Amino acid sequence: MESLSNKKKVLEQKPLSFMERMYLPAIVKGMGITISHLFKKEATVRYPEVEREFSTNFRGMHSLKRDENGKERCTACGLCALSCPAEAITMIAAERKPEEKHLYREEKYAATYEINMLRCIFCGLCEEACPKEAIYLDGPIVPADYLRKDFIYGKDKLVEAPLEMKK
Amino acid sequence: MDTGFIIEKFILVVVIFAISLVIAMYSTYAERKVAAFLQDRLGPDRAGPFGILQPLADGVKMFMKEEIIPTTSNRWLFIVGPGLALLCACIGTAVIPWGTPVLIAGKTVSLQVTDINVGVLYIFGVVSLGVYGVMIGGWASNNKYSLLSAIRAASQNISYEIAMGLSIIALLLMTNTLSLKEIVAQQHGFNWNVWYQPLGFLIFMVCSFAETNRAPFDLPECETELIGGYHTEYSSMKLGFYLFAEYINMFVSSAVMATLYFGGYNYPGMDWIAAHWGPTWAPLFGTAIFFGKIVFFIFFFMWVRWTIPRFRYDQLMNLGWKGLIPLAIANIIITGVVIAIIEKF
Numbered sequence: 211m212e213s214l215s216n217k218k219k220v221l222e223q224k225p226l227s228f229m230e231r232m233y234l235p236a237i238v239k240g241m242g243i244t245i246s247h248l249f250k251k252e253a254t255v256r257y258p259e260v261e262r263e264f265s266t267n268f269r270g271m272h273s274l275k276r277d278e279n280g281k282e283r284c285t286a287c288g289l290c291a292l293s294c295p296a297e298a299i300t301m302i303a304a305e306r307k308p309e310e311k312h313l314y315r316e317e318k319y320a321a322t323y324e325i326n327m328l329r330c331i332f333c334g335l336c337e338e339a340c341p342k343e344a345i346y347l348d349g350p351i352v353p354a355d356y357l358r359k360d361f362i363y364g365k366d367k368l369v370e371a372p373l374e375m376k377k
Numbered sequence: 378m379d380t381g382f383i384i385e386k387f388i389l390v391v392v393i394f395a396i397s398l399v400i401a402m403y404s405t406y407a408e409r410k411v412a413a414f415l416q417d418r419l420g421p422d423r424a425g426p427f428g429i430l431q432p433l434a435d436g437v438k439m440f441m442k443e444e445i446i447p448t449t450s451n452r453w454l455f456i457v458g459p460g461l462a463l464l465c466a467c468i469g470t471a472v473i474p475w476g477t478p479v480l481i482a483g484k485t486v487s488l489q490v491t492d493i494n495v496g497v498l499y500i501f502g503v504v505s506l507g508v509y510g511v512m513i514g515g516w517a518s519n520n521k522y523s524l525l526s527a528i529r530a531a532s533q534n535i536s537y538e539i540a541m542g543l544s545i546i547a548l549l550l551m552t553n554t555l556s557l558k559e560i561v562a563q564q565h566g567f568n569w570n571v572w573y574q575p576l577g578f579l580i581f582m583v584c585s586f587a588e589t590n591r592a593p594f595d596l597p598e599c600e601t602e603l604i605g606g607y608h609t610e611y612s613s614m615k616l617g618f619y620l621f622a623e624y625i626n627m628f629v630s631s632a633v634m635a636t637l638y639f640g641g642y643n644y645p646g647m648d649w650i651a652a653h654w655g656p657t658w659a660p661l662f663g664t665a666i667f668f669g670k671i672v673f674f675i676f677f678f679m680w681v682r683w684t685i686p687r688f689r690y691d692q693l694m695n696l697g698w699k700g701l702i703p704l705a706i707a708n709i710i711i712t713g714v715v716i717a718i719i720e721k722f
Contacts, residue, residue, distance in 0.1 A: 237685060244415045244684045254419040 261350075269332045271349030272325055274369045277315050282369060283344035284323065285316035290336035290345055298329035299336060316342070323368060327352045327361040389490055393470050401624035402432040404675060408624075411679040439617035447519065447610050454517035459611065459618035462510025466625035469503045472496040473632050474558045476642045476664035480656035488664060489558060496557035497545060500633055501538070504588055507626060508534040511590075511597060514619065515607035526606035529690070530597035533587055536697040537594075541584035543705035544577045547712040548637060561641035566648070569640040576708045578638045580701050585630040587697070590623060592682035599687055631674030635667060642667040 229235055255262050264270070275283050286303035304321035306314045313319075330352075336345050355361055406421065406428070413420030421428035446455055476488040493499055508531055515527025551573060552560050564570055571578045587594040598606030608619045635641060642663035651659040688696065 237681075240684045241680060244680065247417055248414050250417050252414075252419050253417050256419070256422075 269334050269337075269347035271327075271352050272330075272336070272345055272347050272363075272368055273349050274320075274323065274365065275344050275346060276370050276372070279312075279315075280372050281313060281315040282319060283315055283342045284320045285318050285342055285344070286320035286323075287318075287341065289339040289341065293335045293339035294330075295333060295335060296329045296331050298326045298331075300324050320365070323365050325363050325368065327363055328358065385484075385486060386490060389486070389488070390471075393475070393490065394467060397467060397470050397625055397628055398621075400628050400671075400675075401621050402436070404624040404627060405435065405620070406432045407675070408679050408682075411676065412683050415680070415683045436617070439614050442613040444613040444615070445610075449519045450610065451517040451519065454513050455610075456615070458510055458514025458517055459608075459615045459622070460510075461513060462507065462622040463618045463625070465503055465507040465510060466622040466629065469500055469626075469629040470632065472499050472557055473629075473636055474561050474641060475667060477660040479660040485656075488660070492556060492558045495555045497549070497555045497560075497637075500557075500629075501542065501545075504626075504629075505534070505538055507588075507622070510619075510622065511607050514611065515597075518607070518610035520610050522603045522605075523607050523609050526597045526603045526609075529603075530590060530607060533590075533594065533596060533693060533697075536694060537584040537587035537701070540580055540697060540701035540705050541588065543702065543709060544580035544584065545637070547577045547705070547708045548574055550709070550712050550716055557636055561636055561643065564640040564643050566643060567640070567645040569638065569643070571638040574638065574708075574712070576704065577712075578634075580705050580708065581638070582634060583696075583701060585634060586678070586681065587693075589626040589630050589678075591627065591678055593685040593688050594693060595682075595687060596690060596693060627675055627678050628671065631671045631678070632667075634674055635670040639670050641670075 277283050286301050288301065288303075291297075291299040291301060301320045301323045303318050306317050306319055310319075332347060334347050337347055352361075409431070410420040410428075412418075421431040424430040424434045446452060471490045472493060474489040474492070478485045478487045480486075511530045512527045515523040515530070518524070548560075548570060549555065551570070552563055554560060554563075560570075586592075590597050597603075598608070600606070603609070608616055611619060642660075644663065644666045647659075647663060650662060653659075654662065
């Protein structure tokens with residue numbers, strides 16, 4: 211049949227010539243190729259010491275943001291937990307007391323906020339779902355650990371450092 | 378026999394044994410490093426500077442692993458197998474001349490454990506015994522993959538031993554001796570056998586790749602077909618023995634290749650060195666050169682491993698029986714004719 215794409219190639223199966231049957235020229239050529247790789251630069255990045263540069267839209271560890279006055283933005287609406295396809299996020303909401311006004315922006319806040327990093331698939335849907343711009347996946351790679359319980363990150367690890375500490 | 382002689386030989390044996398073990402140990406490290414460099418990687422670099430302590434870490438790991446002996450295995454042979462493999466690998470070093478006699482503390486010490494007049498045959502005997510370790514281990518495991526691998530190893534070694542022996546006969550026609558010491562002594566300076574026997578060397582080298590079960594002839598342990606090969610059921614230090622035996626075999630093969638074809642401790646300009654450096658340092662320098670050649674061959678083994686893919690079993694047998702054996706026979710005939718012509722005129 212005529213080839214329409216003009217990409218068809220007829221495979222030729224010629225018997226091997228004497229030089230090809232001797233293997234040796236091909237082996238010498240192959241060894242030349244491998245030895246040339248001895249002098250090439252390694253592609254390895256020595257990870258814990260050196261970190262590869264991430265792209266600008268890299269999604270790493272979550273952080274719970276504060277507003278310009280240093281108050282936590284999260285209002286514990288639960289949309290992030292609802293949107294999470296891996297069900298990695300849980301939280302307990304609490305009502306803000308009058309003397310806590312400087313800590314939380316809204317009247318309702320997350321008393322506990324936990325993300326299970328073993329469940330999280332870093333899809334970024336929580337980031338998109340959040341109406342308060344409170345959660346962003348802008349951290350580094352989540353480090354390895356030994357125990358499962360240590361992968362459940364609470365507010366101590368997730369909430370951004372207070373403003374005065376940042377300065 | 379005087380005690381001095383026994384002590385001298387005992388020290389020599391211990392030193393050579395230690396050196397071959399250390400070289401085998403660092404071959405495992407070198408293998409991983411060479412593999413890494415040939416594939417644009419770094420290789421092990423966590424244990425110590427440049428990962429130099431990696432073999433120690435591996436050794437500790439091997440010792441700490443749980444020792445498993447399958448209940449269905451033949452317990453006694455299961456234990457004998459790795460021991461025999463390591464033993465046969467180690468005793469090959471006994472006849473290799475590591476250097477010219479050295480003057481140490483006013484005493485001339487020969488750097489060869491024993492100079493038996495059938496050194497080449499001894500090496501061959503030891504090498505053929507080596508396959509028993511693999512066979513016994515594979516059979517005693519009572520595992521069909523191990524058994525298949527053992528059968529492969531046996532048939533492969535027997536096939537390639539023939540070509541290896543034939544390639545050596547051409548060399549022996551030239552040297553007129555079976556003693557390794559004399560074969561090396563004849564290659565004084567740059568008068569190496571490889572210049573006269575390039576084809577013989579090539580056959581010998583290919584066969585030694587097959588004898589040591591190294592790629593591209595590592596069919597007894599090809600993991601895609603046979604899981605782990607003959608050491609599938611082995612764990613802990615018994616597995617370590619098998620792996621070690623492979624590297625010691627590589628070391629011995631490299632030493633034999635360097636001895637028979639690349640002049641052993643001979644190097645161009647050795648007379649000048651011998652005249653100027655004295656009877657202690659000149660022979661030691663020769664020994665260092667010999668070890669340099671051995672290291673090169675070990676590197677060559679690794680280089681080939683990371684270049685050529687594994688042969689199929691029928692290709693292996695075709696190459697051995699239809700390729701190398703006729704070539705080796707032709708090499709004998711050509712060598713014989715040339716020697717006859719030279720002696721005539």
